[in-house]
Amino acid sequence: MLIIPAENAVNWKRPPLVTLGLMLACLLVFLFYQGGDSRKIEQAVEQYLSQDLQELEAPVYEDYLQRQIQFRGEEERVYDLQEFQQLREENAEFWVAISLMMDREFYHYLLENRDIHWAPAERAYWLEHRTAIEQEFISQLSAQQLGLVPADLKPYTLITYQFLHGGWGHIIGNLLFLFLLGFTVEKALGPGRFLMAYLLCGAISGLVFTAFSSGSPLPLVGASGSISGLMGMYVAIYGLQKIRFFFFLGVYFNYFRAPALAMLPVWLGKEIYDYWFAGATGVAYMAHAGGLVAGAGLVWLFGRSWLHVREEFFEPEESEQDARFTTSYAQAMASLGRMEFDLARRQFEALRQHYPDRPILLKHLYQLAKLRPDLPEYRDRTRELMEDALSRRQPEQMVEVWEEYLGKGEHHQPLAAEDHNRVLFTSLKQQNFKAAEKAFERLRATGDELLTSEACRLLVSEFEKRQMEPKARHYRQLLT
Template sequence: MLIIPIIGKISLRNPPALTILLMLINVVIYFGLQFGDMAKSMSAQQFYFESGLVEIELPRYLAFTEGHAYTDEDLAALENLEEAALHDLLGRSIRDGRFQRALDNDQIIRPDDPAYAEWKPVRAEFRKRYESSVSVKWGFRPIYHRPATAFTYMFLHGGLGHLIGNMVFLWLVGCILEYGAGRVSYLIIYLLGGLTAVGLFYAINYTSALPLVGASGSIAALMGALAVLFGKEKIRIFFTVGFYFNTFRIMAIYLLPLWMGNELFQLFFGGASHVAYTAHIGGLIGGAGLAFLHRRFWRETNTEVLGDDEEDTTSPVLEEAMTHMSKLEFGPARRLLVALQEEEPDNPEILRLLFGIDRHYPERPQIHQTSVAYMKHLSQDIDDRDELIKTYDRYMSAVKTPKLPPVLFLGLCRALTASGRPKDAQRILGMLLKNKPDMPGLPTACLRLADAWKQAGNADLVKRCRLVILKRFPKSPEAAELREALQQG
């Protein structure tokens, strides 16, 4: 069973920088420092078999596990094992912290043992090779625990799949926590939650020599914190059970027993696994506790990150209107769109569809109202310039007499000038100079048109535009700029 939350909103102006930074740290450490760990592990294992350690240590490990002193019968038992069984036995011996510690303390192979002189330097070389792996050196090994590794293990991973899986969960959960709790609390929960994860792992596996690696303990802490911080707020989750998957909304606090129950089930009934479920449980508990303290003493949680709970009623109506339009049923489509426009008067998709309908009926007055509303919206964003000009062309080809406000004509003049259509821009500008000679913005429009004609290589029209500025708007900044240019050159 998989249960993951789905973030509602990501702000490009305020990106989840800390989550991205943590992900980058994990990725850089894996590819920059850990990528050769597998080769080092294989090299150490090969050395173990070729150096003769297998005949010295593993028979004694068999005796150690059975609780009796080493005898030649243990060596004979080892010789009867197949290669796969030998590799499995080696893995078990390396993970067995009590055996490894006893070896280190010369309690298994004592100085008076005939094999000691041969074994000791070879053992030291094997340990050097084995511990050259970043995962072994900086992962948390309970029997060899060091304070530093209680932190460093959080940024190490056992393989590419392990890394990718953790980074997906870190992104999904981390973004919600970063926006909801704030970056300071988020980082505290990540680090201290990782410590509670390793703490429970150590308490239960204190004799293990196997290194604990992975960000999943810290991520589990973030998951526990998410459930407590958002409490009764409903959060959208994605879940799978077998081949079935779906999404639904659930109160965040219910996720804590669901996640905890899943980890406990996997721990006790999931069979043999290298997954550190005890660390996950420790992380969930630690994160939930830290989140409780956050709510109690620190600050409120920003629940807007979960997204808008309101149902989308616009899209179904738009789809129904477009279905009518595809069947040329413009009347029903327009009625739906007009009703929708009363609630969302500035919705560009509604305006676009209304214009698409009304241009089929140029004799009706609605064509002018709809065109003005749509072109006003398009004129607000330079990225919509091409759509603005296309809409203007369609409008002009549909109507006999255009009825656009002067300010919109001026905006169209600027757009046409910038799009390399100075002839059309000049036609609009001439009309404005005739009907609205005192309109603000005309001198600037004339100057831009002069520049456009200059780029087109038409010196006569450049001169004509400049004369219009000098004669009609002699006190304008544009006229002063032209006079200064004429004096200089």
């Protein structure tokens, strides 16, 4: 059974860059760093078989498996024993060698019990050649170099093991879940804190695995502990809020809604149950459990400080925002239709607070303010609309708004010298000399001598460039 949260959709306008970067890092490590492992293993097998080490180890391995079954109750090893015996009967020497060399617990068993199984000459021969293979090939494998080995824990491997994987199925599955969970948690925490929390969950997951596998020589690799941390963070962020979950059971799949935190004990209980009863599946169940607890714990402990959720995370998605805008906009337009102008003004102002990037709202507020050209609000809305038109690279609209204000509101609430100066510069860029000269006259009337003289020099320069000498001479005379 598979249950994963599926509350959000990806916003590709703001892509989850850290999540995608982590996925790319795992893939590059797998392809270009771990890609050399197969060649090392082939060389190790070649040397192992050439020295007939399988003749020494194979009988001991069968005895070792039988002891595991009889005295340690590891019934799942019955299948390992049967498979190994079948490989020997079929003379599948390559896979026999792989089974013997890659069982790290068996290798350590041989080191501790070689005096029991072999005569002195055989022991010396085995130790010399097997040690050479270990040092030259096996110890150079990626899992041995950067994987997390509980029997030989190195601090840096708490991070590096998160970027290694055991095969294509392993990495594809992990990358899929990393994406499905990562983009939501990254959106909630922000890129920097998300990366720190992700790596920290992986490190804690590795420590939990080490605690439950103390002394084991088997290396842990994979991002599943970190991804379990994302699952814990995901549900802790939403708390008791009901969210959508996707589940897959056999061939049936569907969605259901439930309080987010309700799934944490379900996931945790499943990992602990599998740890005790699923047998030797090769899955690091306690690493998963440690990641879940770490992720949820970090949000609970630091959710009000460095790991707080960004406010915009809980804002509705664009589709929902559009639906809300459409409803509220229709209500404001209905107020306009009933000529309830004060109510309509309040409704448009409220809409603009929530949707400041929608220019249509400013235009409506401008038209409402124009009903009373004697009030300062009309001048203020005019300035806003002029600035908005300029920011949207619509100079013609800016000049139109300015000219309209000159006819309706200038004699009530005059514009400032800076407003006319901005229109002058914009008009000259558009080669609208008529509007530029008109703006100069308005600027001159404000009495701002500094801006007036600078504007006059600019007009002289522009007219001289275009060989319009009468105009240039006129403005030179104004300067003197």
